[in-house]
Amino acid sequence: MAPRRLRRDAASDEVQTKRQEEAKRRLQEKLDAQASGAVTRNRALAPKSRKSRDALWEASVSYFRDVACRDHKQVWLGLCLDEPEAETICKDFLEYYLLSSEDRRLVFGPQESEEKLSITCVNTIESAWKSLVAEADDRILYNMRLEDPRNKRRWMLCLPNQEKDTMGMFPSSRIRRWILDDLAPRYGLSFEQTFVKREATAEVLLQLLVGLWEQAPLIPCAPETRFSFDWALTLLGVSGFRVCEVMDIPYRRVELGMVRDPSDATKAVPVATIHLEHQKQETNAVTTVPCRVVCLTRKIIARALSDDAFEAGFASYDELLRRPILENVGYVPLKWKAEFADRVWRQVQTALGMREHIRVHSIRPAFRNYILGNTSAVYEKSYIPQQISGKDLMKAAWAALAGTDEITPQLRHATFTRDENAPMYPTAEDYDNIESRKDITALRREVEAMRAEHGAGSEEARKAKLRLDADITALRKLGVAERRKKYFAEADRLRSLGVPTVSLRASAGSKRTASRYSRSVPDAVRIGRLMQESERQDEEFETEYFESFTAFLHNIHSRRASVSADDLDDGPKNDKPECLLCGLPCAHRSSLTRHVGRAHEKTFAKPFHCPECSRQRLKPMLITGKSHWSNHVAKQHGRANAPNVPSRVKGPIWCLICNLYVSGPANLRKHVRDLHVPLGLFDKPFDCPECLRLGEGQAVINGLQGWRDHVGLHHCADEAPPEQRPTVACLMCDKTCAIGAAMTKHFVTQHVHKERIFRSDFEC
Known part of the structure; x- marks a missing residue:
């Protein structure tokens, strides 16, 4: 290739000289490092x-x-x-x-x-x-x-x-x-693998995905966790990559767009392009498919709608389908908001009754080395399953003499030996055995001693409690594992003898402990049923599907889904405080306040509608801050469920007249005094703009004091401009200040320290 012709002038010569000096410096540093023996070869490793x-x-x-x-x-x-x-x-x-x-x-x-x-x-x-x-x-x-x-x-x-x-x-x-x-x-180290390689077929993946939603009462978890697991497992089923390559995928690696429908040129269908960081930098495009259980595009749209991540501000699936215009092009990309570029997307096998848990990488064999980029030798060494896929060896050896065989292919399924009646939770006997152990008793004494010596909230007491909880959790899992092992062995023995296992199921029965995520269970089951609906593919059903998914991710849980009482048995009901944002039960109101401050601080960064009002089918209430949330919950949903938030919170406050954020009550008062009062807003009656925005009808405001009273009563007390404090004249000079700290500061600064009036006698 011919050398590039460079432009010669004073500026380019100066740049070239600077580059050469930098190159000389770098070369000298490398030579010095080599001479001192400080060179280290760095391999490219994960x-x-x-x-x-x-x-x-x-x-x-x-x-x-x-x-x-x-x-x-x-x-x-x-x-x-x-x-x-x-x-x-x-x-x-x-x-x-x-x-x-x-x-x-x-x-x-x-x-x-x-x-x-x-x-x-x-x-x-x-x-x-x-x-x-x-x-x-x-x-x-x-x-x-x-x-x-x-x-x-x-x-x-x-x-x-x-x-x-x-x-x-x-x-x-x-x-x-x-x-x-x-x-x-x-x-005694093993020369063989400690687990059996099994291939996770399409039927197995479908059972796992359906079980994740339909068996929600047996798999308690946060809505975000349930969705993230569903997303990762679906993507693993499509690509076969390692787990680390499909987790924490940012929005910038997912492109969503609208493509002209080949069957109807007047319509557009969504298509998603996912870029996975792998050795070959794979890019895979997917579109909507009839089976919603495995449809990645629908999951991406639901996630983006719940995050409000679209630059165009789509609020619903119906709006996403109807607003974009293709005109004379065949593809229109739907951009994400700039702040979402690097934001990531964030028990099933036990609930299905599987005897051995399959490993995530067992999903790979179905794809061999085509997507993974492995050689055939690597595949045959590390990824080939124990159950050989394809035809039965008898069929391969004897051809027609072996007859037809529809049984052998079923043996490839990792779930063909499952039993849904196997125990899942510890029994009362397990709990008693755990509490009677010497090591657990000693740990409980240690926790009490640390609390007595250092305080209940001390770091020493917290660490001791963590050790106790970790051991109890490990023992519960160990107890369940042993019970499942005994159950499967005895069930196999009874069935081989022709004896029913009804009595065995009764002895294996146990109740799960109460879960903080019980409120989301009915909606998870309902979404699982919507996913499996294959007959309805119309836009109305799609809209209902996405609305249900978006509400689920927002922790806005409906009362419509029907789940049996046995599935939702969470023990005796109580009147303890409950976080209405995520459904977490708390022991005391102080615990609720601490939880809201730690877990939901980002929720109050921008206005949102009260999820509890949506659940109860009440008129929507727009929440504009933490204090507003506390006041609203106390008035509408019970004081016990309201976090104890000071009436005057630090941080930005929303002016309900012009939708402008100001920093603090004093600046809100100044903002109203300097902007809205001079414009004559309060000189005559006017309708409350916030009530009109919320669709609550007209509320006539009379004067500035009427505005303060209305906002404090119907909206949020923090968003009402505080009253102007009465002023008083300084007795030493003509300056007027507000009563309180302002007058004290003026008097001490001006007359005591600067003028030093008390160093000598003076007339009053």
Whole structure:
């Protein structure tokens, strides 16, 4: 390629000179770093892998320094020189690393806990050794090869290009052989995978997605969490990528647009283009599909409508379909608001009765190496499932002699052995056994002691309570796991004998504990049923579907969905305070106030309609701040459910006349006095603009005081301009100030400190 012709003038010469000086400086810095031996080769690793390698390297450096009393650099150099001492130290570190993984595991029985190695597979130690060798090569040996280029091979721990060292010429190969032949047998490390690879077929994914919504009473979670799991699982089913690649996808990587409908040129249909950050930077376009359970485009639209993320301000699905105009083009992109560019989108298998939980990456085999970009060798080594997809081997071997087989394909489904009657929750007996344990009793005493010594809200008491809660949660899960294991074994035995399992189901029954998310359960079940509606595809039904989804994500839960009383049994009802924004029950009003301040602070950043009024089919009330919310809830929905918020809150206040935000009550008073009063707004009666905006009819305002009274009574007291404080004249001069702090400040500043009138006698 011919060199680019540069423009020659004084300005361009100056720029070129500056670039050359910068290049000289960078080159000199690199040469100095190389001369000092400070060059480190950095491999391109994922953040998670880099963090894991750094932790492993620091552990080895600490061991060499504190246990072996050796410099870590000399150990690795000695290993390159085949020094037996260095090889022994490295082997002992790997054994030390294995033993350091020993962890306390809670068990049922007299001993209550036992120590077990968390590393149980030989592949884990092998991977750790490979990572250490790679880090040593990058941090130490790379510099040695630069300093001693004639003896490059001396400063290598393994063969390049992943060649096999069958003779054990390199020390890294000998240590790897020692791991397999000596270390693994001594500690009983497994040479096989600890789980069975199963393929998650389309039928399995559909069951999981439907169960997530239909079994909502058994899977209590926040609406946002339920939607995020549904979105991620659907995207995994389409792409087969790793979990980290489909989570936290920002809006800027999703483009939504309207495309002319090929079957009807007068209509437009939505289409979404999703850009996934993968090795090949895949971009996949999807449009609406008849099955709403797996329709990604509908999920994207519902998320965007609930977030109010469209630059055009679409408020409903019907508006999104009707407002964009294609004219003479075939595609119109729908842009996001600028502030949404980097915002992310944010128990099922147990509820379905599955015996073994399938892993998320088991969704990949259906896509092989086409989307993942893996070679066939990698696929066959790491991703091929145990149940071979395709035809039965008998059919492959004997052709027509094997006959037809409709049974074998069903064995591929990961859910074909599920039993929905298996226990899901701890029983009363489990709770009693947990509370009677010595370790739980000791932890409860520790919590009480910390509260008595340091206070109930202290950090020490909080940490002790966290340890107690963690152990109780682990024991509950362990109890359920053991009950499920016994249930499946006994159920299989009874069924093989031809005995019904009715009695077994009765003994396995248990009630779940009350959940903070019970209010969202009926709507989750209803949305699940709407998703499965296949006959109706009209716009009216689509509008109802999106309105239900948007309200669900806004925690505006209806009373229309019908769910059985057994499903929603949350224990005895009580009159404790409840957050009307998310449905969280609180022990006291102070707890409710603290919860609203921590969890919903961002909710009050802009006006919103009261969700409880929407739930009760009342006239919509626009909430303009935290204090307004507290006042409204106390008046309309019960004082017990209102957070205790001071009447005068800090932060911006909304002028209900001109929709302008001002910073604080004093500036609101000044704003009304300097802008609206001079324009003569209060000289004659006028209609309240806020009541007109809310559709509450006309409310006639008479004067400034009438405006204050009306806003304080019908809207938010914080948005009423405060009355002008009475003024008084200073007795020492002619200045007038408001009664109170202003007059005190003037008197002390002007007459006491500046004029110093009290240093000598004076006449009154």
